[in-house]
Amino acid sequence: MAKKAGAKKKAPDKKAQLNDDIGEENRLTMWRLQLEVRQVEQRLHDLFFQNLIKGTSHLAIGQEAISAGFGAAMRPDDYTFCTYRGHAHTLVRGASMTGMIGELMGKECGMLKGKGGSMHLTDVEHGAMGSYAIIGAHLPIAAGAAWQAQYNKTGQIAACFFGDGTTNIGAFHEALNFAVVWNLPVVFVCENNLYMEYTPISEVTAVEHPAADRACAYGLPSIIVDGNDADAVFRVATTAFDKARAGGGPSLIEAKTYRYSGHSRADPATYRPEGELEEWMKKDPIPMYRQRLLDFGVKEDVVSGIEEAVLKAVDEATEEAKASPPPPLESAYEDVWADGGASWRN
Amino acid sequence: MAELTYREAVIEGIAQEMRRDEKVVFLGEDIGKAGGVFKATVGLWDEFGDLRVRDTPISEQAILGAAMGAAMTGLRPIAEIMFSDFLAVCWDIVTNQIAKSRYMTGGQVDLPLVIRTANGGGARFGAQHSQSVENWAMMIPGIKVVAPSTPADVKGLLAAAIRDPDPVIFFEQKSLYATKGEVPDGEHVDEIGKAKVVREGDDVTILALALMVPRALEAAERLQAEAGISASVVDIRSLVPLDTQTILSQVKKTARVVTVEENPRLCGWGAEIASIIAEECFYDLDMPIVRITTPHIPLSSADELEDAMIPSADRIFETVRQEVD
Numbered sequence: 001m002a003k004k005a006g007a008k009k010k011a012p013d014k015k016a017q018l019n020d021d022i023g024e025e026n027r028l029t030m031w032r033l034q035l036e037v038r039q040v041e042q043r044l045h046d047l048f049f050q051n052l053i054k055g056t057s058h059l060a061i062g063q064e065a066i067s068a069g070f071g072a073a074m075r076p077d078d079y080t081f082c083t084y085r086g087h088a089h090t091l092v093r094g095a096s097m098t099g100m101i102g103e104l105m106g107k108e109c110g111m112l113k114g115k116g117g118s119m120h121l122t123d124v125e126h127g128a129m130g131s132y133a134i135i136g137a138h139l140p141i142a143a144g145a146a147w148q149a150q151y152n153k154t155g156q157i158a159a160c161f162f163g164d165g166t167t168n169i170g171a172f173h174e175a176l177n178f179a180v181v182w183n184l185p186v187v188f189v190c191e192n193n194l195y196m197e198y199t200p201i202s203e204v205t206a207v208e209h210p211a212a213d214r215a216c217a218y219g220l221p222s223i224i225v226d227g228n229d230a231d232a233v234f235r236v237a238t239t240a241f242d243k244a245r246a247g248g249g250p251s252l253i254e255a256k257t258y259r260y261s262g263h264s265r266a267d268p269a270t271y272r273p274e275g276e277l278e279e280w281m282k283k284d285p286i287p288m289y290r291q292r293l294l295d296f297g298v299k300e301d302v303v304s305g306i307e308e309a310v311l312k313a314v315d316e317a318t319e320e321a322k323a324s325p326p327p328p329l330e331s332a333y334e335d336v337w338a339d340g341g342a343s344w345r346n
Numbered sequence: 347m348a349e350l351t352y353r354e355a356v357i358e359g360i361a362q363e364m365r366r367d368e369k370v371v372f373l374g375e376d377i378g379k380a381g382g383v384f385k386a387t388v389g390l391w392d393e394f395g396d397l398r399v400r401d402t403p404i405s406e407q408a409i410l411g412a413a414m415g416a417a418m419t420g421l422r423p424i425a426e427i428m429f430s431d432f433l434a435v436c437w438d439i440v441t442n443q444i445a446k447s448r449y450m451t452g453g454q455v456d457l458p459l460v461i462r463t464a465n466g467g468g469a470r471f472g473a474q475h476s477q478s479v480e481n482w483a484m485m486i487p488g489i490k491v492v493a494p495s496t497p498a499d500v501k502g503l504l505a506a507a508i509r510d511p512d513p514v515i516f517f518e519q520k521s522l523y524a525t526k527g528e529v530p531d532g533e534h535v536d537e538i539g540k541a542k543v544v545r546e547g548d549d550v551t552i553l554a555l556a557l558m559v560p561r562a563l564e565a566a567e568r569l570q571a572e573a574g575i576s577a578s579v580v581d582i583r584s585l586v587p588l589d590t591q592t593i594l595s596q597v598k599k600t601a602r603v604v605t606v607e608e609n610p611r612l613c614g615w616g617a618e619i620a621s622i623i624a625e626e627c628f629y630d631l632d633m634p635i636v637r638i639t640t641p642h643i644p645l646s647s648a649d650e651l652e653d654a655m656i657p658s659a660d661r662i663f664e665t666v667r668q669e670v671d
Contacts (some may be wrong), residue, residue: 079419113452122451129418130451134442140408141443144415144423151371151397151421158415171407171438178408182400335453336488338511344487345588345622346539 018296022234026072028306030230031293033068034286035310037088040097043314044087044104044118048265052322053104057118058085062228062260065285066191067092069233070159073241079129079149079158081142084119085191085259086131089161095123097317102324109324113331129158136171138162139188143179146186146250157244158186159237165196167210176218176252185244187237188252191227193259198271211254220252227255228285231292258283348531353386353523355497356462359504360387360424362533364394367422370508373400373409374426374462383428384464384523406436410461414444417459422508430465430479430517437482444513445488460507461515465493466557466608467656468521473644476652478608480555481615483515484585491585492538493517495559497527499583502536510538519556519608539587543596547576550602550670553593553619555582558606558657565662573667585615590622597623601632604666606657611642636669638662 018024041061047053060067071092074080082089091100095111103110104118111123119133129145132138142160149156166172167190179186190211196204207213212222225236233255240251258280262269269277293303336342350358364370372390374382378401381388391399402409406427413425427433433440440461447455467476483491490512494500500518507514544559545566554562559581566577578596582589597603603623605616620635638657646652 081415111452112450112454115452116450120450122454124418124451124454129415130447130455132443134438137407137411137438137443140405140411140439141415141418143408144412144417145419146415147412148416148419148421151416171411174403174405174408175411177403178405178412181403335449338448338456338458340453342487344586345590 018298022231024298026234027231027293027296028302029072030068030234031289031303032306032310033071033092034064034230034289035307036097037064037067037091038286039310039314040091040100041087043101043318045261047101047105047318054106055117056264056266057104058264059261060085060088060259062280062284063191063193063257064088065230065233065289066161066189066227066255066257069230070161070189070237073234073237074127074159075156077127077154078156079127079142079145080161081129081138081145081158082131082161083135083138083163083166084131084133085163086121086161087118090121090123090128090131093123093126093128095121095126095128097313098320099123101317102321105321106326107321107324108327109321110327114327115335135166136162136169139166139171139175140178143175143182143184143186146179146184147182149185155245156185157241159189160186161189161191163196164190164192164194164201164210166190167214168205176214179250180218180220183247183249186250187240187244188250190252190254191257192254193257195259195263197263198267209254211252215252218252220250223251223253225253225255227257228283228288230285230289347528349526350497350529351523352497352500352518352525352527353384355500355529356386356504356518357389358529359501360390361393362501363505363508364390364398369420369422370424371398371400371416371421372424372426373402373412375402375404375409375428377401377426382426384520386518386523387426406432407439410436410439410444413459413461414439414457417457418447418455422458424460424462424508427461427463429475430463431474431477433463433479433482440483440489440515441486445486449488456511457513458511459513460504461513463515463517464520465517466519466521467645467652468557470647470649470652472647476645478640480517480585481609481613484615484618485613488513489586490514490538491517492583493519493556493585494583495519495522495556495581497525498529498534499536501529502534503538503583505535506538509535514538517556521557525560539584539589541583541589541592542581543578543592544581545577545579547578547600549576549600550604550666551578551580551596551600552604552606552662552666553580553582553616554606555585555615556608558608561657561659562606562662564659565666568659568663569666575667575670577666582615588619593619594623594627598627598630601630602670603631604636604638604669606662607637607639608656609639611637611639614639633669636665638665
């Protein structure tokens, strides 16, 4: 199949206005979501350095426009599947900040009761169906959730987010083929932040665009979007979701972006060429979006009001999480089985 | 009571549950139009159609991943992995995903799904299509493990597995597919986690699973007839949950115990049971616990080699006679 969408050049749209196809409400939502993700992740980063969060964490600072754009385009009953770099995707579905910060701090108030941590954030009530820490595993799982939607004709979609490194593991290819053959309402989103953990993705991948260039192998159009522009992400998300809901099957989208921090807490990212981070920070999605809102005529006090409200919410969530006790020891023996227990014998 | 083959009991078990619950769906390689490579799913596609009985590509990660995603969003999938050896290519989905999701999410996720798979040797398929891998599953918290030996248990335990709110791996012994047995008429649902005393005896307890059960029974009849040894035979049926009460009560009664395991020696299920017996009723024992297993080797394809490695009724008979004497 020939490339359809291709790498669309982002031209400044003269006709763009606040109440175009995206609209003010969605834009303010995306503004809030980007801020929530940025502020929560920066807070998590700070809490790590205060030794109040242990283990590891994989931040998506710099990539917020992707989660915000997709999150704003989703229906409340849609499903999100994401990776260990999944704070953002879980948060934008409406998950509790206290539950998230508390989970990373290992507190009883944690959204997983302290049993999962940063890499497994899940909030089923809000459609966040899990953060998966084994590369590739959640692509077929997302296809399965989409199968349920197809089988029950619910009109739901499953959105599945993963990094560029995932495109080189078998489960990616199994899931793509499977989803196309079964025509499932699932949207696969590759967040290409240029690095597979510590290694440039270009050094370990046979094609230039790790997801988009593989799409043709599954009869799908090649779709690349500017992952630092929430509006562009929202549009591509809406198109893919509409197609999936209408029975048009899956999509594969590659969003180009950049993470400001290293792969994980342990990684200072010294492998990056000098100046690369600085170049990408010039394309930081948050100041860019702020300016866009002002250019569209949104009042400064509305824009900054959202900023202040988000910061206040993060502060309050942090204090709540700090005040929460550790999980009770007996909870380690709960929830292995559906009966709530852990018994394997009589 | 109708007489069914083991493979017909698979079909009946699945059909019974698909008729009563529209949430039950079935996916796997060649399970639909082809009726399964072991003909253990013949007729299901004809009765339930494309939407509920779905053929898949050769993509085991996709099969189990899709089953998991469907289960956590409300369906009750049955996934077939054609040969249990192939679980190795999708073991991440089993052990890291399906087994742990409920726990890691603080109980948010339900995973009512069944993985059916053809397990074990005796068919001259060689080392990549003959393994007894139920122990792989037994050692992972969060997975129930069932391995029936008779057509009645196939139907009843498969129905129970499909109704179970937790993930179950259902090991069907491929050399038993053609065996016959009485199966109760009408709806038949058994209980997972209950062993069955299939032969009462006084002198020794033989613990067996799947293909080893009929061999243990045959050996027990010969022990009675030729050596005057009265053997209990316990069909373990379910490794997780494990019915230790039935096992321990038989062991206490007979004071001697032998396990018969098709798996290679190391870390076989019999080792775990032996440790439980040693911890909990050591002083009731009149002889050391004996394990009869396949040696710790891959299985060969040649008739003579494969037959010599998997425990036979002869080997069970000889070993028990020598040990009990």
